[in-house]
Amino acid sequence: MKTSPNSPRTDDTANRGIESALAVVVLAGIGFVLDRWLGTTPLLTIVFTIVAAVGVFASLKYRYVESMDRLEAERLESGRRRPIATEENS
Numbered sequence: 001m002k003t004s005p006n007s008p009r010t011d012d013t014a015n016r017g018i019e020s021a022l023a024v025v026v027l028a029g030i031g032f033v034l035d036r037w038l039g040t041t042p043l044l045t046i047v048f049t050i051v052a053a054v055g056v057f058a059s060l061k062y063r064y065v066e067s068m069d070r071l072e073a074e075r076l077e078s079g080r081r082r083p084i085a086t087e088e089n090s
Contacts, residue, residue, distance in 0.1 A: 016063070020056045027052035 031048030035041040 016060065020060065023056050024049060024052040 027048040028045055031045035032042075034048075035044045038044070
């Protein structure tokens with residue numbers, strides 16, 4: 001199934017990618033600034049980057065599970081409305 005360039009699925013996917021990348025970059029940047037200020041280079045940069053990566057992974061996982069649960073519920077609901085095709089009905 002092709003989706004149009006302006007479909008909500010495409011926009012949502014692009015937004016998730018940008019959000020994920022920005023989260024890692026922003027937290028790594030904060031870690032870098034704190035490292036320079038505290039003189040602990042590169043400890044906080046690494047820690048903040050790992051925290052961001054774990055957070056992004058968890059966010060994507062929970063969104064994926066939520067999306068799959070919603071799609072499964074929709075599939076089950078649409079299956080209840082549609083009569084089951086049998087050889088007699090065909």
